[in-house]
Amino acid sequence: MAEPPASSKTLLDRFGPHPAFVPTGGWQNESEHPAHRLVKTHCCFCGQQCGIQLKVRENQVIGFEPWEEFPFNHGMLCPKGVKRYLQGGHPDRLLDPLLREPNGFRAAGWGETLDFTAQRLQEIQQKYGKDSVAIYGGASLISEKSYLLGKFARVALGTRHIDYNGRLCMVSAGTAYKLAFGVDRSPLPWSDIPKAQVILVAGANVAECAPITTDYIWRCRDGGGKLMVVDPRMTPICRNADVYLPVRPGTDLALYMGLLHVVLRDGLEKREFIDQYTTGFSAVAESVRVWDPRTVAEKTGVPPESIERAAHLFAKAERAIALHARGVEHQSKGVENCLALINLCLATGHIGREGAGCAMITGQGNGQGGREHGQKCDQLPGQRSISDPEARAHTAKVWGIAPEEIPQAGYSAVEIMEAIHRGEIKALLSCCFNPLVSLPDANFTHEALKKLEFFGVIDFFLSETAHYADVVLAGSLQEEEEGIGCTVEGRVIHIRKAVDPPGNAKGDTWIYCELAKRLGKAKYFPYHTTREIYEELREASHGGHADYYGITYERIDQNLGVFWPCPSLDHPGTPRLFEDGRSYHPDGKHHFVVTEWRESGDPVSADYPVYLTTGRVVSQYLSGTQTRRIGALLKQYPNPRVEIHPRLAQQYGIADGDWVTVSSRRSQITLQAMVVRTIRPDTVFIPYHWPGDRSANRLTHRTLDPRSKIPEFKVSACQLQKVTSPPEWAIQEAKGNA
Amino acid sequence: MHGYEFYVDPSRCIGCQSCLNACEECETHRGQSMINFDFIDRKGTTASAAFVCWHCDEPTCAMVCPADAIKKGDDGVVQSSLKPRCIGCSNCVLACPFGIPKIFPEREQMMKCDMCYDRTSIGKRPMCATVCPSQALAYVRPEQIAWRREKPSNVFYFGKQRITTKVHVMVPANTESISLDVLDHIWEETYAVLPEA
Numbered sequence: 063m064a065e066p067p068a069s070s071k072t073l074l075d076r077f078g079p080h081p082a083f084v085p086t087g088g089w090q091n092e093s094e095h096p097a098h099r100l101v102k103t104h105c106c107f108c109g110q111q112c113g114i115q116l117k118v119r120e121n122q123v124i125g126f127e128p129w130e131e132f133p134f135n136h137g138m139l140c141p142k143g144v145k146r147y148l149q150g151g152h153p154d155r156l157l158d159p160l161l162r163e164p165n166g167f168r169a170a171g172w173g174e175t176l177d178f179t180a181q182r183l184q185e186i187q188q189k190y191g192k193d194s195v196a197i198y199g200g201a202s203l204i205s206e207k208s209y210l211l212g213k214f215a216r217v218a219l220g221t222r223h224i225d226y227n228g229r230l231c232m233v234s235a236g237t238a239y240k241l242a243f244g245v246d247r248s249p250l251p252w253s254d255i256p257k258a259q260v261i262l263v264a265g266a267n268v269a270e271c272a273p274i275t276t277d278y279i280w281r282c283r284d285g286g287g288k289l290m291v292v293d294p295r296m297t298p299i300c301r302n303a304d305v306y307l308p309v310r311p312g313t314d315l316a317l318y319m320g321l322l323h324v325v326l327r328d329g330l331e332k333r334e335f336i337d338q339y340t341t342g343f344s345a346v347a348e349s350v351r352v353w354d355p356r357t358v359a360e361k362t363g364v365p366p367e368s369i370e371r372a373a374h375l376f377a378k379a380e381r382a383i384a385l386h387a388r389g390v391e392h393q394s395k396g397v398e399n400c401l402a403l404i405n406l407c408l409a410t411g412h413i414g415r416e417g418a419g420c421a422m423i424t425g426q427g428n429g430q431g432g433r434e435h436g437q438k439c440d441q442l443p444g445q446r447s448i449s450d451p452e453a454r455a456h457t458a459k460v461w462g463i464a465p466e467e468i469p470q471a472g473y474s475a476v477e478i479m480e481a482i483h484r485g486e487i488k489a490l491l492s493c494c495f496n497p498l499v500s501l502p503d504a505n506f507t508h509e510a511l512k513k514l515e516f517f518g519v520i521d522f523f524l525s526e527t528a529h530y531a532d533v534v535l536a537g538s539l540q541e542e543e544e545g546i547g548c549t550v551e552g553r554v555i556h557i558r559k560a561v562d563p564p565g566n567a568k569g570d571t572w573i574y575c576e577l578a579k580r581l582g583k584a585k586y587f588p589y590h591t592t593r594e595i596y597e598e599l600r601e602a603s604h605g606g607h608a609d610y611y612g613i614t615y616e617r618i619d620q621n622l623g624v625f626w627p628c629p630s631l632d633h634p635g636t637p638r639l640f641e642d643g644r645s646y647h648p649d650g651k652h653h654f655v656v657t658e659w660r661e662s663g664d665p666v667s668a669d670y671p672v673y674l675t676t677g678r679v680v681s682q683y684l685s686g687t688q689t690r691r692i693g694a695l696l697k698q699y700p701n702p703r704v705e706i707h708p709r710l711a712q713q714y715g716i717a718d719g720d721w722v723t724v725s726s727r728r729s730q731i732t733l734q735a736m737v738v739r740t741i742r743p744d745t746v747f748i749p750y751h752w753p754g755d756r757s758a759n760r761l762t763h764r765t766l767d768p769r770s771k772i773p774e775f776k777v778s779a780c781q782l783q784k785v786t787s788p789p790e791w792a793i794q795e796a797k798g799n800a
Numbered sequence: 801m802h803g804y805e806f807y808v809d810p811s812r813c814i815g816c817q818s819c820l821n822a823c824e825e826c827e828t829h830r831g832q833s834m835i836n837f838d839f840i841d842r843k844g845t846t847a848s849a850a851f852v853c854w855h856c857d858e859p860t861c862a863m864v865c866p867a868d869a870i871k872k873g874d875d876g877v878v879q880s881s882l883k884p885r886c887i888g889c890s891n892c893v894l895a896c897p898f899g900i901p902k903i904f905p906e907r908e909q910m911m912k913c914d915m916c917y918d919r920t921s922i923g924k925r926p927m928c929a930t931v932c933p934s935q936a937l938a939y940v941r942p943e944q945i946a947w948r949r950e951k952p953s954n955v956f957y958f959g960k961q962r963i964t965t966k967v968h969v970m971v972p973a974n975t976e977s978i979s980l981d982v983l984d985h986i987w988e989e990t991y992a993v994l995p996e997a
Contacts, residue, residue: 070953083831084830084831089827089830092827093827094831125825126825128927128930130925130930135924135933137931138930138931138932138933138935139818139822139931139933140816140818140933141816141817141818141820141821143818143931144818144821144822144825144931145821149811170825218810252901267813269815269816269846269934270814270816273814273816273818273933273934275935276812276814276933277933277935280812280934280935283949284948284949285947286948286949296845296846297846298813298814298846298848299814300846301845301847302811302845496944527817680814680815680816680817681816681817693823695821695822698817698821718843738842738843738844739841739843739845740845740846741842
């Protein structure tokens with residue numbers, strides 16, 4: 063409903079982000095008030111989902127202790143994990159529901175806010191139809207929450223439109239793996255990484271975005287393994303790379319087709335494997351014929367010798383692994399990029415064996431689990447397709463409704479925002495999603511949010527997006543409800559409840575159920591505990607690819623995680639997929655899929671001659687709603703800076719620390735330059751965790767991959783201009799600090 | 801912890817600063833990290849290095865302390881200064897060839913890494929080496945480090961001062977000692993007669 067009810071400054075002063083360096087109450091007399099208990103659970107930040115023990119005193123998480131027995135990370139943690147405990151009792155925490163008033167928000171009761179929310183959703187659906195309401199979910203939610211949110215959208219609201227912020231993260235990989243293998247999961251456990259002879263890291267800043275994985279890669283090198291890294295930036299792991307391939311942003315596809323070209327040209331493919339286990343090889347072989355090393359070098363900026371060497375190392379190794387992440391996936395040809403890597407693995411026979419294969423490095427907390435059970439616009443629980451009549455019948459039976467009552471596939475996350483902008487979707491209920499910071503083209507998101515007739519938010523902090531809300535329902539952190547998650551490896555893990563939500567905040571699942579009750583659907587939401595929801599999720603997933611039926615909370619505890627699929631209680635789980643040579647396609651074959659070259663959606667030109675690429679830094683997570691509130695993490699990287707190579711900087715007369723205005727075809731922001739030799743001289747990098755005038759996503763564009771609908775965060779065109787005075791945000795910040 | 805040793809490998813460091821963040825969680829020095837961390841030359845490289853105290857067999861810091869405030873335990877760990885004795889003179893800060901000790905004026909004391917005495921004394925690994933995601937800081941048994949690509953060394957030369965340490969640095973295989981001065985490598989110096997100290 064129109065602009066936020068108060069100035070940005072007023073809302074920020076009241077709701078933060080305020081950086082907290084110590085827990086509420088400080089450290090006084092700490093030794094006299096030791097922790098009461100240690101809760102073995104998992105970090106909430108990033109898809110690695112490291113095991114961690116939270117120190118709890120009364121109803122507050124006051125610290126952490128490494129959990130060395132957990133086999134994935136053996137106690138290792140990145141700085142986000144070390145400091146994650148500071149969010150629970152944070153002074154910015156929402157302790158009551160909030161209602162919009164003419165001059166701000168007021169704390170309100172649950173009855174009032176839930177009644178109002180349900181009433182507005184019903185009014186809008188009656189006036190404009192069921193699909194005029196959309197739901198946004200979050201990939202950091204535990205699986206019980208994401209499952210229930212999917213059911214809430216389809217059963218309680220009957221809308222087609224539910225999608226989640228994992229749309230900004232994993233969907234290109236997921237789509238590609240479904241096309242090639244019929245299933246969306248990394249096919250190998252991380253324990254395979256040290257066993258490979260060659261690791262190809264493709265567009266993955268492992269050191270900063272999946273820090274624990276670094277040790278796996280270093281152990282591979284200890285055993286004599288070779289490391290190859292593809293990245294326009296020399297990320298920390300690159301300095302130990304045996305082959306570094308400094309690809310030009312948006313040209314990865316040419317590189318991977320070029321690697322396959324060399325493999326086939328030199329007869330290094332595994333004919334027997336291809337003949338026995340795959341389909342579609344000859345068309346792919348034909349499609350890479352034109353991508354000789356010289357042509358690829360001109361397209362990508364990678365030397366032909368490096369392309370030859372990389373192809374030979376990968377193909378000649380007995381065991382090789384390709385690890386990929388957002389670098390290749392955040393492109394308008396993200397699916398093709400992943401497919402080209404899969405084609406390379408299939409042609410060289412690197413799949414379904416110990417130490418060999420391809421794997422996506424999941425980015426968000428429950429990125430893997432959060433997309434498997436129904437908050438994705440085209441999926442039902444168990445990774446079933448919403449358009450498959452059998453899947454609809456199974457899900458409808460579990461839910462106790464008729465199959466035709468389940469709506470068909472709706473819009474994806476960016477498409478929902480576009481439908482809001484053009485007036486098709488009138489109301490939005492958003493849970494743990496901060497689209498103003500995380501969606502591309504932030505000015506467009508700002509315009510769209512103003513057009514909503516109703517905007518409800520469920521969250522634990524007031525995000526920048528929630529400034530536009532009519533009602534904010536104070537929800538729960540990961541450690542405040544029991545449930546499960548699924549890690550980067552496909553390992554299902556137990557998230558233990560450490561504390562109750564503070565103040566009058568409530569568990570998210572309670573909020574969904576109370577809203578469903580008010581929408582007249584109470585009988586479909588009878589749960590008292592999240593365990594009851596999980597029991598239903600097990601049934602709902604049964605028979606699907608992501609089959610959790612055999613996984614119980616108790617089995618997870620006994621085995622320190624169980625890998626899906628696990629169809630029965632006596633099934634051991636499946637750490638490595640395709641070991642019998644069969645994929646999840648009905649024909650059991652791995653499918654080669656032809657990839658076609660096309661240009662980026664925002665090409666560089668004379669006006670916008672420099673590539674802009676965006677990403678993360680190690681101390682921040684996603685839109686920063688949580689990590690910009692943790693003092694030590696903010697101190698480590700206080701504001702976004704624009705990374706520029708000295709040669710490019712010299713062209714524009716920019717020195718390290720100068721203020722630089724970066725403009726794209728959408729908007730402009732002014733940041734400080736960080737002049738470093740670790741980035742291609744035709745490219746600048748800006749991390750995206752910040753809002754407003756510091757938001758990298760003001761510059762990015764809404765071009766989507768046509769199949770996965772992922773935005774092209776990794777490739778935009780921009781221009782640079784040195785400016786002499788700091789921008790307004792920096793002046794205000796300096797005043798605040800003075 | 802019996803049988804465990806500390807190893808530092810800058811070639812593994814990814815600059816994440818998990819060690820700093822974890823060190824400052826210690827109840828005995830809340831908010832103050834005892835890790836020495838640096839991006840070597842961020843303009844040129846992502847290389848970074850995190851160091852703990854090397855715990856010299858003959859600690860220079862203790863030798864130069866006029867107040868006899870710095871003690872090495874039987875376990876080979878060099879402790880922070882004893883508060884009742886420390887006069888805050890900074891001799892140790894100036895003398896340590898590795899640049900480890902720091903004066904904390906608000907505590908009126910020199911403090912440094914004590915290899916998490918509170919943890920190792922009860923069978924836990926030091927915090928930094930437990931959390932380090934790249935295991936650039938590692939606290940493991942020698943046989944566990946033996947299969948690494950880089951090999952441990954604990955002999956350093958600073959000019960003519962030979963220092964052996966409890967903590968090992970990981971160096972390329974077949975490197976027996978670390979000498980940082982060209983003087984250690986030129987022919988003339990090998991035969992030079994050193995003036996008596």
